Amino acid sequence: MTTLPSTLLLDWKRIFKWGPICAAALLFVSLVGMPIKLDPKSIISPLLSLGYVSLFWLPLIFGYIASSRVVLEGVETSKPGLSDLLTGVLTGAIGGAGLTLLMLGIENFDIRDPLINWSPQLLEVLAFGARDLNSAVWIGIGGALGLVGAALNVIPESLRRVVSYGSFTVLAVAIFEPALDDMSEGFRLEWLIELIFQKRGGLKLWPAIILASLIGLISVISKGKVKKAVAQYREQEGSQKKQTSYVLFGIVAVLGIVLPIFMGTYVNSLLANVGIFLLLALGLNIVVGLAGILDLGYVAFFAVGAYTTAVFTSELSPFFAPGMTWALSLVFVVILAALTGLIIGAPVIRMRGDYLAIVTLGFGEIIRLLFLSDFLKPYFGGAQGILGIPGIDLGFVYISGTDTRGIFYLVLFFCALAVYVSWRLQASRLGRSWMAIREDEQVAEAMGINTVNSKLMAFVVGAVLASFAGAIMAARVGSVFPNSFMILISIVILVVVIVGGMGSIPGVFVGAFVLIGILGGPKQPGLLQEFGSLKLLVYGMLLVYMMLQRPEGLVPSARRTQELHQEEFLQDSWLKGTDAEDEEQPVEGEEAQI
Amino acid sequence: MSHLLEIKDLQVTFGGLDALSGLNFHVDEGEIVSVIGPNGAGKTTFFNTITGLVEPTGGDILFQGDSVLGLEPNEITSLGIARTFQNVRLFPNMTILENVMVAQHCRTSQNVFGALFQTKAFKKEEEEIRQRGEEILSFFGSRLVGYRLDQAAFMLSYANRRRLEIARAMATQPRLMLLDEPVAGMNPSETAELTELIGRLRSEWGFTIVIIEHDMAVVKNVSDRVVVLDHGVPIASGSFEEVSTDPDVIEAYLGRPVESHS
Numbered sequence: 001m002t003t004l005p006s007t008l009l010l011d012w013k014r015i016f017k018w019g020p021i022c023a024a025a026l027l028f029v030s031l032v033g034m035p036i037k038l039d040p041k042s043i044i045s046p047l048l049s050l051g052y053v054s055l056f057w058l059p060l061i062f063g064y065i066a067s068s069r070v071v072l073e074g075v076e077t078s079k080p081g082l083s084d085l086l087t088g089v090l091t092g093a094i095g096g097a098g099l100t101l102l103m104l105g106i107e108n109f110d111i112r113d114p115l116i117n118w119s120p121q122l123l124e125v126l127a128f129g130a131r132d133l134n135s136a137v138w139i140g141i142g143g144a145l146g147l148v149g150a151a152l153n154v155i156p157e158s159l160r161r162v163v164s165y166g167s168f169t170v171l172a173v174a175i176f177e178p179a180l181d182d183m184s185e186g187f188r189l190e191w192l193i194e195l196i197f198q199k200r201g202g203l204k205l206w207p208a209i210i211l212a213s214l215i216g217l218i219s220v221i222s223k224g225k226v227k228k229a230v231a232q233y234r235e236q237e238g239s240q241k242k243q244t245s246y247v248l249f250g251i252v253a254v255l256g257i258v259l260p261i262f263m264g265t266y267v268n269s270l271l272a273n274v275g276i277f278l279l280l281a282l283g284l285n286i287v288v289g290l291a292g293i294l295d296l297g298y299v300a301f302f303a304v305g306a307y308t309t310a311v312f313t314s315e316l317s318p319f320f321a322p323g324m325t326w327a328l329s330l331v332f333v334v335i336l337a338a339l340t341g342l343i344i345g346a347p348v349i350r351m352r353g354d355y356l357a358i359v360t361l362g363f364g365e366i367i368r369l370l371f372l373s374d375f376l377k378p379y380f381g382g383a384q385g386i387l388g389i390p391g392i393d394l395g396f397v398y399i400s401g402t403d404t405r406g407i408f409y410l411v412l413f414f415c416a417l418a419v420y421v422s423w424r425l426q427a428s429r430l431g432r433s434w435m436a437i438r439e440d441e442q443v444a445e446a447m448g449i450n451t452v453n454s455k456l457m458a459f460v461v462g463a464v465l466a467s468f469a470g471a472i473m474a475a476r477v478g479s480v481f482p483n484s485f486m487i488l489i490s491i492v493i494l495v496v497v498i499v500g501g502m503g504s505i506p507g508v509f510v511g512a513f514v515l516i517g518i519l520g521g522p523k524q525p526g527l528l529q530e531f532g533s534l535k536l537l538v539y540g541m542l543l544v545y546m547m548l549q550r551p552e553g554l555v556p557s558a559r560r561t562q563e564l565h566q567e568e569f570l571q572d573s574w575l576k577g578t579d580a581e582d583e584e585q586p587v588e589g590e591e592a593q594i
Numbered sequence: 595m596s597h598l599l600e601i602k603d604l605q606v607t608f609g610g611l612d613a614l615s616g617l618n619f620h621v622d623e624g625e626i627v628s629v630i631g632p633n634g635a636g637k638t639t640f641f642n643t644i645t646g647l648v649e650p651t652g653g654d655i656l657f658q659g660d661s662v663l664g665l666e667p668n669e670i671t672s673l674g675i676a677r678t679f680q681n682v683r684l685f686p687n688m689t690i691l692e693n694v695m696v697a698q699h700c701r702t703s704q705n706v707f708g709a710l711f712q713t714k715a716f717k718k719e720e721e722e723i724r725q726r727g728e729e730i731l732s733f734f735g736s737r738l739v740g741y742r743l744d745q746a747a748f749m750l751s752y753a754n755r756r757r758l759e760i761a762r763a764m765a766t767q768p769r770l771m772l773l774d775e776p777v778a779g780m781n782p783s784e785t786a787e788l789t790e791l792i793g794r795l796r797s798e799w800g801f802t803i804v805i806i807e808h809d810m811a812v813v814k815n816v817s818d819r820v821v822v823l824d825h826g827v828p829i830a831s832g833s834f835e836e837v838s839t840d841p842d843v844i845e846a847y848l849g850r851p852v853e854s855h856s
Contacts (some may be wrong), residue, residue, distance in 0.1 A: 325660070427711075428704065429709070431709075432695055436699075442683075447668075447696065562687060569746070
């Protein structure tokens, strides 16, 4: 076989496919205003800010994509080499050229009217603060980044690990800076923080390099060990798996109890936010993940929980103010939430799929509008809401709304409760009936399951868990307003569940930490406060990406992975020959006669 | 003596189409009755009506002497009628054991509180459900037990899916079992094996069985009595030999001889 000089064999089709896409992505990111808004957050001070990261990563990724090869089994692929690097460079350069054009455009035309970010400010960021920078420099930057991306394909695997793990760590440490800063006081590690971070924020250059190389080194040493451990854990059976699970759970529990003592107000309140959404997500996970009821009005139960607490505990409740303690009012919260679950659930449950989603969406808004309405104003205060909700008096301890650590412990307790409930119900008669209904409702009914009751139970359990979150939130904030219960909350909770992994409890944890902790909730700031108005955009992008690339979520449940990758599992079992002894051919084209 | 299942003058109409009209039918305790007929004769509709998936427009269905009309499918199942589906409808992403466990829903009673507080009664019932599930699965020999218990149902081969469907129906602890084409798509040796199993379902488990089947060898081997449906009307009934020589039946299957047309 003769090989052509591979250096000249450029895959122009790929270059002209990915290059313009890269340019479009860069233009989009710039015009949305990411570079401007994220510029204040510095990663490596003063060299690199998150604003520039939002631009730089694109040519890099596209260079990587354009130059990566499709490896087919049994077909020999030529070694990656110079032509791949060149592909990356060209792709990146085309992308960078997009920004060059943008800079020229901003200099010469003014279309700020529809495009708010078509501004001198953007130009300044793109020109790195220099006044008379030649805009063509972006072609070079793009090319260089594309080269780096392509190089990731060419360099050996271990080196790639070092680079990617190293840079991700630096990014993560920089993002977690406020949290680390806050925690350092408790651990008496201020000196370390001072050593690696600049005063105004951002890592210092040398610590960043040392950190990156350290993590890179560790990643090479521990290569594959984590995966192996996870696989080992998954393959464990029966009592052994149980034991490992208990140990893992124990470690998490101890960390959860001990760590807050060392954490400051900032981290505790951040975690309390995460916890409230986690609690909601765990509840929704039962409804959506286990029973398969797509409830888009979940915020309704959150609202009922909060308002019930407000009415029963606040002295300022307009109509009925018994002024109970929080703990006592919780009894009524549970009862009323369960009732609301039944009332909303009863008509909704007879519907299926999309219709159900739409109707629940409606109910979610109806509850909010009821609290807002003039009609119920004498009871719930209308738009003014109910103020003066006292702190949480548990009898042996009093937690005021501003005591972030106390609130966090409380949230932690309820999250643990929610995990316990999901875990126990999953392996019970009711949990199995939920699964069956999710799989095939008609057959479930024909197999003797009372689907209406089972689905109502899912609604009620979900409602009660959400109402706990509402009760905590009311006491924490000290007031409730109808507008704290926008439809957006339902959607954000659903996104948490989907991104984390539907039906998977660890998945929901990860989802809540990533989305609420880092990006922030609908109104709660996360670690990346700079995201602010861009939050929903990032949510959306994340959701689209997840649906395309990893529909089972970040930490999927085994069942869900199986469900979404049936073909692969069938192929695996066929390759292993587990069904071979039967020697049966599947028959296709069986037609229903119903 | 009253019949286990008695159907009086059953009428099912879809739009203007009479899927079943004037159907009278009965099964006695311990019988195996086959329902045959050409495609579109209304056999599956017949099953769907008995199990409450389709509402009849007229007539009555009596099970153990009581009418089951207007009952929800799950209520009918808990009275003691179980079925399989012609186009296998398992819970594909549940494990094999779970498929059989979930079918015992209507024979068990533990609720949320039992599960949350892990009461003794709950644990005992769970254990019973599991054991009964395994016992039922072992009825099919080694095919559905062992490592397979924790495998998802979709990973099963076609014939095993059919077996699991029967197992799932058994798990509801019925008195009457309705099997909708249980051997469709199986090869001859599997068919023979399943035919024998159907016999054992009656002799060992005491089920009364109504079976829809196109495979005449199976019908001949298992049934005490055969009922032939055509266009929603029973056209013949009796032993296999009687029915197979009945001119009406031959006509329904093969069409009318040319000379007797006008």
